[in-house]
Amino acid sequence: MAPREADTQALDDAITSTLTRLTEFAAFLKPSTPSPLTEPIKTPPNPLNVLRDSAMLVKAHTTKISLLAINKPFTPSAIAKVIRLLSAECLPAMMSAVQICEQESGVWSNVIAREAQARVRRVFLEMETLLQEVQAVSQGNGNARSRNSLSSTGVVWESCDALIELQKLGLGGLAVQKAEQWRDTIKDAILELEEWKEGEDPDTEGHDALLDSEDEAVEGDKGSVEDLFFAANSLPSDRLELKTLVEDSINRLRKVVLLYSALLKRRLRTFDKSCDGADEGTDERRAKVSRLDEALAGLQKVPHQVDDLAGCFYDLDEERAKVGLAKCVETALSAALTMKVDWTGNEDEFTAWRVKWKAAVDPDVKEKQAIGG
Template identity: 25%
Template sequence: MSKQLTTILATTLALIEQFQDTLSTSTHTEQPSPKDAKALPLLSASSATLKAQVTKLSLLSITSPFTHSAVSGVLRACNDTVLPSLVTAALLVTPAEYTKAFHSEVLLLVRTTLNEFNTLVQQVKSISEKKDLEKKDDPKKESELARPDKDAVTLATGRVWDACDTVLEVASKGVVGFVMHRVEQWRDLVRDAVQEIEDWDPEEDDDFFDDLMGEDKDDGEEDDDDSDDEEETAALKEQKKNTLRFLKPIVQVYPSIATNRLKNAGDAPLSSAAGVTRLEALMLNLQSIPEQVDEAAGALYEANVAKSAKFLKKTQKNAAQAVESMAAPWDAADAAGCDKQVTDKFSIWSSAWFKVMDEVSKPIDAASTA
């Protein structure tokens, strides 16, 4: 019986390696449509089944007596159905039908799950080898598994559970839920940057720099320097105020889009290639803003007002493109040529948003060309 288990363990480890290579190199072309493939339900079901099988495998491995046939049965089920189903589901989540970001996320999570399962199988293999040596020395002997071995299996099992739970969560929320989560993360990053700018005091930075670089100066030089410092500090304070006014409507883009275009959208964004394209454009633009805000803040702290303003203009461009990409409701007949005059809560909000941005961007426009 130990020979059979050895063969199955080797098969499991080889399959995991093969599936990892498949997920890494697959071009994901000419796949079935999500309506026919039911990729996400399959992803959920296979993840839940793997978690259940892992639970059995863990208990069988750490509980005496170590039964080769029972362990083999669990591994055989994983090899024959569970792992192939999990990998198949991941391959069916194609970029063209689920967005590039969601496709990448699913591949990453499934590969992580396979890695964690591989670690557990290696632990089971080690236990099996120890038990075989023990039986070889004394066929009637069946000792309790050592605590370090039990702990190693328990830890590995917990990591597989966590990986499966993460896959289940992503699959259950779907593409739109995934996008909403990302939008919330990017919104929080922008809010943190804005809070940092609000807390920044140009006068304190100026005093710190003077203390750090201070040299003995005569009274005339001190008067001139004080005058220059006061002018620069005043200019930075003004730019700080303009920056915060400018960023306030930028921050509002995130919750407005999440509430009016993503929440309760269901699978509508995935009903056409144009809908997927809109989601791609939305994520690309909203993801770019936090880094640009950080760059704008960093330039402001360095008293480089023009550089800061140029980064702010980039955030405005991305925010405007994000708003424009969500102009039409998802149920528009043809998103590629849909009626942009559709009036709903978001279209009314977006019209007001563009007017506000035109106003608050005037000082930023002037600073960026100075």
Template identity: 30%
Template sequence: MSGKLKITLTTNLTLVEQFQSTLSSRTSARQPTPTTTDEQTKDLDPLALLSASATALKSHVTKLSLLTLTSPFTASAVATTLSTLNQSVLPSLVTAALLVTPESHTAAFQSEIRILTSTALKELFLLVKEVQVVAEEKASKKGLDQSEKDTVTLAAGRVWEACDTLIDVATKGVVGFVVRRAEEYRALVRDAVEEIEAWDPDEEGDEFFDDLLDGDAGEDKAGDDSEDDEADEEGSAALHERKKDALRILKPIAQIYPAIITNRLKKAPVPLSPSATKVLETLMKNLRQIPEHIDEVAGALYEDDLDKYTRQVGKTKVCASKAISLVTLPWTVEQSPGDQETEGDKFTTWSKTWLKVVGEVSKSIDESLNSQAN
């Protein structure tokens, strides 16, 4: 291996590891890479730069893999390609990722970008390690065998895939990211509600094994069995009523996802204002927590745990109400607590009706739960 190529390969591997460390650091949110300055980055569009850098990385990886696979191995050409990656492509990619901050793009989006960028760097590292192996062995070989070629091709393919994902997320931006996440949460809620709907409280337990355990008691337990049957009937009726109440409130809650996605998220202003970014941040938090609470509601139903059921239904309703309240007014209207009477749009009217209906259903459920507890 030539001295220049050896140095360039080592530099690339070291640089990639350093950049990965920088991206994983919690304190690097506002720190540009060492090769850039505030003056150079203050006017940059991070997502445009990220997309362009990922595209450039993909292009250079294509060139690097072809140079590695083509015989004879040209050390100078490989070194030149790696030098370009080291000096411009990788610094630009990482700089773009570091310019995505919670204040400008939400914490969730920042985390997604850092993870995807780190993935691209990890796959690049593995590819360059394969190139290093080829460079070290080229003196004793005229060409690569098929398995070696496949290894390099697969490594390059993983970098391309990581770059494509990064480009897609950067192109769609924060709004596209939030829409995708909201649709994922919607699917989770839909599945959980359908599972509760299909659940039959009467199928709980195993009567066959109960009969075996009680078999020795014979006729002496006839009176006890009668009392147990009566208690079981009352418990079953209570569970059926609780399931019915759960669905009465969970089904309207499930409706907020398509309504918010269509009427607010897909109409969010681009670029986002600081206030809109904060709204999206809090909105995502509540939309994410709803399926988590509904899973707990289902668990409480299956376990016949009234206290847990009551708490989780309440938490689910609170998160859904907060989510709706956050986006009741259109983005063009300043959303502040003092402007509740501000004229909005059709979704504003729908939101107020939804809040009223859910409030009434919740009150009815509380009354039902109180009667069951007593």
């Protein structure tokens, strides 16, 4: 039996209104856009729990929507009912959780607030695609059965799993995850710099025939043309001072990688345990979160600075490379100083190790004042 026209229209209305809401919310969840919910939430619940519960509901609702869309008879009234529940319950709950993270960033940290914002936005964007597919099927413009299921359902599930994972990770676990990613990015940059330093020299067998000195097109400008062709792939053999600077940079960046590993072991992996039994709104927790946020902000900067440093080398700009290296080291030193003492304010193994590390990475850089210093 074909669905009634009124039911089909009701489904189309439900999808359209939900799509409009998703688009508006996703726009507000861009990093540079403030949350649309400006009224403070009194006695807010744990936002990570709200995100987890909402994500589980979204998974359940989207599963129902998918099954109803691909199975016969097609029942628009049943699908519309699920979509209305999705729009009325899950979307506002997720937006409220994001607002709580922002409103209580002193408790949940800036890193959690940004991560919640990004992960919820992804859920909304994937749900848009799913509902557009359902709408196409409802209007007779799509064939869900030919794909066995709506292709976007699994992607929505993945985005929801990321929110569930965020609740499981907590602040300490997310800090560890992020720091490991940033450390690995620096490791990759070091490998690329090493390959560039040891790269193919234009005088070797890899020399491009187009750069033959007898070619009239390059005669008289051979040196500059070689720089243009080979600088991005290898260090010119005649740039001895630049080679020394690259080697020094690689050596220092390896020590920066060691700092990440030390902070992961001695500070980030011990954060959650240090907060056990402490009320989420206490000044003690807020002070620890502030320290963690400050350190993570520095640890996040370093990979970008390393990328800029590598660009200076590839441009064969020695002076800019020196400045870039100094920025990398200074930022790392600042993060290390922020984490100088443990979460109870006492000195420990890392405190002593940091002094030796500082002397090895750059004994002449002046330390900046930081919490815990």
